[in-house]
Amino acid sequence: MENHLPFEKPIMELRNKIDELKSFTDEKDIDLSGEIEKLEQRLEQLEAEVYNNLKPWQRVQIARHPERPTTLDYIDSLFEQFIELHGDRLFGDDEAIVGGIAFFEGSPVTVIGHQRGRDTKENVRRNFGMPHPEGYRKALRLMKQAEKFNRPVICFVDTKGAYPGKAAEERGQSEAIARNLMEMAGLKVPVISVVIGEGGSGGGLALGVANHVHMFENSWYSTISPEGASSILWKDASYAREAAEAMRITAGDLKEFGVIDEIVREPRGGAHHDPKEQMAILRKTLQQSLKDLLVLTPNELIESRYEKFKQMGTFEESDF
Amino acid sequence: MMIKDLFSKRRKYASMPAEREQPKTMNEGVMTKCPKCKTIVYTKELMKHANVCMHCGHHMPMTPSERIDLILDTDSFRELHPHMVSADPLEFPEYKEKLEKDQKKTGHKEAVVTGEGTIGGTPVVLGVMDPAFRMGSMGSVVGEKITRAIERALDLHAPFILFSASGGARMQEGILSLMQMAKTSAALKKMDEAGLLFVSVMTHPTTGGVSASFASLGDYNFAEPEALIGFAGRRIIEQTIRQELPEDFQTSEFLLKHGQLDKVLHRQDMKNVLSAIVQMHT
Ligand SMILES: [Zn+2]
Numbered sequence: 300m301e302n303h304l305p306f307e308k309p310i311m312e313l314r315n316k317i318d319e320l321k322s323f324t325d326e327k328d329i330d331l332s333g334e335i336e337k338l339e340q341r342l343e344q345l346e347a348e349v350y351n352n353l354k355p356w357q358r359v360q361i362a363r364h365p366e367r368p369t370t371l372d373y374i375d376s377l378f379e380q381f382i383e384l385h386g387d388r389l390f391g392d393d394e395a396i397v398g399g400i401a402f403f404e405g406s407p408v409t410v411i412g413h414q415r416g417r418d419t420k421e422n423v424r425r426n427f428g429m430p431h432p433e434g435y436r437k438a439l440r441l442m443k444q445a446e447k448f449n450r451p452v453i454c455f456v457d458t459k460g461a462y463p464g465k466a467a468e469e470r471g472q473s474e475a476i477a478r479n480l481m482e483m484a485g486l487k488v489p490v491i492s493v494v495i496g497e498g499g500s501g502g503g504l505a506l507g508v509a510n511h512v513h514m515f516e517n518s519w520y521s522t523i524s525p526e527g528a529s530s531i532l533w534k535d536a537s538y539a540r541e542a543a544e545a546m547r548i549t550a551g552d553l554k555e556f557g558v559i560d561e562i563v564r565e566p567r568g569g570a571h572h573d574p575k576e577q578m579a580i581l582r583k584t585l586q587q588s589l590k591d592l593l594v595l596t597p598n599e600l601i602e603s604r605y606e607k608f609k610q611m612g613t614f615e616e617s618d619f
Numbered sequence: 620m621m622i623k624d625l626f627s628k629r630r631k632y633a634s635m636p637a638e639r640e641q642p643k644t645m646n647e648g649v650m651t652k653c654p655k656c657k658t659i660v661y662t663k664e665l666m667k668h669a670n671v672c673m674h675c676g677h678h679m680p681m682t683p684s685e686r687i688d689l690i691l692d693t694d695s696f697r698e699l700h701p702h703m704v705s706a707d708p709l710e711f712p713e714y715k716e717k718l719e720k721d722q723k724k725t726g727h728k729e730a731v732v733t734g735e736g737t738i739g740g741t742p743v744v745l746g747v748m749d750p751a752f753r754m755g756s757m758g759s760v761v762g763e764k765i766t767r768a769i770e771r772a773l774d775l776h777a778p779f780i781l782f783s784a785s786g787g788a789r790m791q792e793g794i795l796s797l798m799q800m801a802k803t804s805a806a807l808k809k810m811d812e813a814g815l816l817f818v819s820v821m822t823h824p825t826t827g828g829v830s831a832s833f834a835s836l837g838d839y840n841f842a843e844p845e846a847l848i849g850f851a852g853r854r855i856i857e858q859t860i861r862q863e864l865p866e867d868f869q870t871s872e873f874l875l876k877h878g879q880l881d882k883v884l885h886r887q888d889m890k891n892v893l894s895a896i897v898q899m900h901t
Contacts, residue, residue, distance in 0.1 A: 461831075463851030463859050468869060469877045472850040477804060477835040484805035485812065500788075501800060501831040501850070508801045522788045522797040522828070531790065547709055547793050556708065558794050605805050609766065611798040612759030613706040 304360050307568070310349060313342050350567045353517065355549050356540040359525060361517040361569040362496045368574050370397055370412030370455040373495065376578040377585070378403050378410060386437060390470060393434030395426045395462070396506075398441040403453070404586065409445035411438045411506060412455030415496070428497075429462040432475035435505050439479050442486060451489040451589060454506040459524060461502030476505040483508035484608070489592035489600060491585065493563065494518045494550075495570075510595075510604050511588045512558070514550040516565040520558075521548040558611060560588075639823065639847070642670075642679045653677055669886045678823065678843050678886055682725070683732035683747040686782055690890055691736035691745065698734040699744075700767060703760045705729065711791040721752045729760040730785070733768040735775070739894040741901055744772040746781040750824065755785035757829055758792040762799025765833060769806040769817075778816035778897055783834040787827020800832035807836050816900040818893060820884065821848050821871070839896060841884045842871035 303311050317338050324331050353361070361367070374381050378401035385392040398411035413430065416422030438454075445452045461472055483490060492509035498520030514520060521528075528542035529535060547553075550562040563584050566573035592600065640654040644662060651662045656675035665672070669689055670679040681689070687696050704722075707714050722728055730752040735744055746768050748755045765781070772779040788796040810817055819837030821830070823846035831850050834840075842848055849869035857864060867873045874880045884892055 461850065463855045465856060465860055465862075465864060465868070468849050468851065468856070471835075471877070471879045473830040473848075474835040474879060476831040476850070477800075477833070480801050480804035480832055481808045481811070481836055484801070485808040500797060501828055504797055504801060508805065521794060522792075523790055528790060545709065545711075546790075553794055556794055558798055605809070608798060608802045608805050611802060612763050612795050613708050613792075614760045614763060615704050615706055616700070617702045617704075 302364065302366055304357070304364065306349065306357050306360075310342070310345055313338065313345060317342065346567065355519070355543040356525070358517045358549055359519050359539075359543050361571075362515075362519055364569060364571050365417070366571040367496060368570050368577060369417060370414045370457060370495065372574065373455060373578065373581060374399075374401065374410055374412070376574075377582050378408070381410070384441060387433040387440055389436055390433045393426075393431050393437060394424055395428050395430040395458070396434035396438055398438055400450075403589070406589075407448070407450045408453055409441050409450055410453045410455075411441055412495075413458040413503075413506065415457060426462060428458045429460060430458065430502060430505075431462055431464070431467045432470045432472050435461075435475040435479050438506060439482055442483065442490075446486050446488050449488060451491065451592065452486065452509075453585065454490070454492040454509065456492055456494040456498050456503045456506050456520070457496035457518075458499050458502050459497055460499030461505070476501045479505040480508050484604060485601060486604075487597035487600065489589065489595070490604070491588045491592070493581070493584070494520050494559075497524075499524055508604070508608065510592050510600060510607070511560045513561045513563050513584055513588070514553060514559045515563045515570065516550055517569045518550060519543070519548040520550075520553055521546055556611075651679075653679070671886050676844065676885075678845065680750060680784075680823070682751070683727065683749050686747045687732070687734075687736070687745065689886070690780070690893060691738055691743075692740065695736040696734050696745070697736065698732060699771060700733065700764055702728060703764060705758050705760050705792070707791075708759075708795055709791060709793045714791045717753065725749055725752045727752070729764065730755045730757070731761045731764050733764050735771065735777075738780075738890070738897050741897050742775060742777045743897060744768050744775065744777055744779045746779070748782060748784040748822075748829075750784040750786075750822075753789060755783075755824075755829070756787060756789035756796075757785055757799050758789035758796045759799065761785075761789070762796075762802050765799075765803050766806045769803070769810055772815060773809055773813055776813075776815065778818065778900060779810065780818045780820070780893060780897075781833065781837075782820045782822055783825045783829055784822045785825055785827070785829035785834075787829055797828065800828050803833045804836060807833055816897070818896060820889070820893075821880075822846050824848070826850070826852070826869075837881075839881050840879075841882050841892075842874065842880050843886060843889075844871055844883055846871045848874055 381401035383399040397414045413428045415428030416425045490509040491511045492507045494514040525539035525543040526536040529538040553559045566576045570577040643652040650659050652659045653672040655677035658674040731748045733746045818839050821842040825834050825848045871883045
């Protein structure tokens with residue numbers, strides 16, 4: 300892994316050392332297998348130590364890793380005959396959100412997700428996965444189409460947030476997000492949302508009003524990004540690590556708050572360490588969700604979705 | 620690490636972004652200075668004009684009870700769930716204290732007052748947000764009270780009118796505050812399906828998570844003049860796009876020009892227009 304994260308440095312160093320010893324063994328014909336075995340045990344220990352105790356900020360870093368699989372990667376591996384559909388029919392096509400129709404396990408579905416770029420060039424084209432109103436309106440158009448043709452909707456959430464720009468405001472960023480929240484609540488077909496990376500505020504939630512909401516082990520979902528929270532709390536964005544802890548934004552936290560259904564396990568170190576295994580894990584999650592939801596009537600789908608969000612919140616009530 | 624520990628590190632505790640300048644009362648409240656044109660007027664006279672400056676038309680803040688008196692038929696209001704109070708799910712430093720302070724300051728327990736009443740004799744359900752309470756931010760209580768108000772309107776088959784004023788989702792309640800956007804919007808979908816009327820009136824300021832949920836979902840979306848309405852904060856947008864924004868950016872008038880509002884409503888016309896709309900839907 301070339302692109303390792305700062306907290307992975309000790310692991311990388313140890314791994315390099317083992318590689319050195321191995322090549323030394325080959326070149327010099329000296330038997331260092333005992334030494335190598337010891338170091339390999341140490342590596343195993345170290346990996347377990349680091350990866351089994353990830354801190355919120357470390358998870359945020361994994362969620363943002365440039366090699367982390369994106370929406371289109373999941374679509375390519377888990378769906379067949381994907382046909383991408385473009386445009387909101389009102390203004391334009393926002394490439395920060397992709398969507399279309401495909402087969403999942405032989406049945407047609409609509410699949411939609413935030414799409415960040417996998418390199419700088421693609422990030423520019425996709426606006427770093429931060430949608431404008433037309434992105435949300437395209438998503439809604441495709442969801443309504445799914446409803447018409449009675450197929451489930453699967454959404455992948457992966458955005459730092461809706462784009463804070465002048466044009467976005469002029470074209471009604473607020474209204475576009477609000478409309479999605481309202482219309483998703485009323486969809487007569489099963490809706491599944493999976494937070495695969497970053498779940499940035501209203502911009503993430505706008506694809507998140509689902510019957511089942513799942514969240515990857517190393518993803519975050521929050522009212523405000525760690526940097527944003529840091530700026531507000533300390534007038535300084537550099538306390539993002541502290542804010543990530545304070546704001547309780549990890550999958551485990553959200554499960555505790557009753558906001559998500561399942562935590563989707565990731566291969567050790569994160570999805571990018573073994574994308575193939577990640578695909579297999581996600582496939583199982585989606586299979587199970589669809590199986591559970593496809594037996595419900597349209598009315599049951601709407602009512603259970605309503606009740607799900609209705610119970611979210613915490614307050615005290617007295618008679619006086 | 621607990622969030623409490625972070626605050627003990629002597630980092631400067633920053634407050635929320637500054638609000639618009641407030642009207643100043645003088646001579647023990649007898650006079651009030653308009654923050655826009657700086658004219659000093661009799662407070663009593665100002666109140667007769669619904670807190671609108673008689674010289675420049677500037678709309679100054681109203682309390683929920685002043686708003687209720689302005690809109691509903693006299694003595695028709697009955698409040699719903701006045702005693703619901705916020706919990707502190709993140710154990711956020713000073714949150715409880717700040718809530719208590721604003722409860723004392725405003726006389727109500729949270730940033731929205733909801734209830735039933737009549738307008739021109741027709742029953743309606745009304746919600747009024749209070750920007751003086753935690754900047755009108757939306758936590759679990761605000762979301763729940765608005766949702767219950769909508770459910771009440773569904774039961775009564777009555778219109779729902781909401782005056783919004785909010786800085787957005789309440790950060791101190793974390794993800795639960797974000798989810799109130801979904802909860803309230805889902806309730807409005809039920810009203811929509813039932814063919815019931817929802818009128819949204821945006822007042823200064825209506826931003827962030829409130830603007831991106833129920834406030835934008837009216838069958839009719841109105842706003843008071845010169846209110847600040849938008850999704851993202853001006854400063855964040857300027858930093859992102861690295862250009863200066865026009866002075867009227869994210870005002871009611873700006874939104875109207877860009878097709879995002881049905882109408883900008885002067886406070887003095889508010890009751891008549893709302894009354895007419897309610898009559899047209901009974
Ligand atoms: Zn004035």
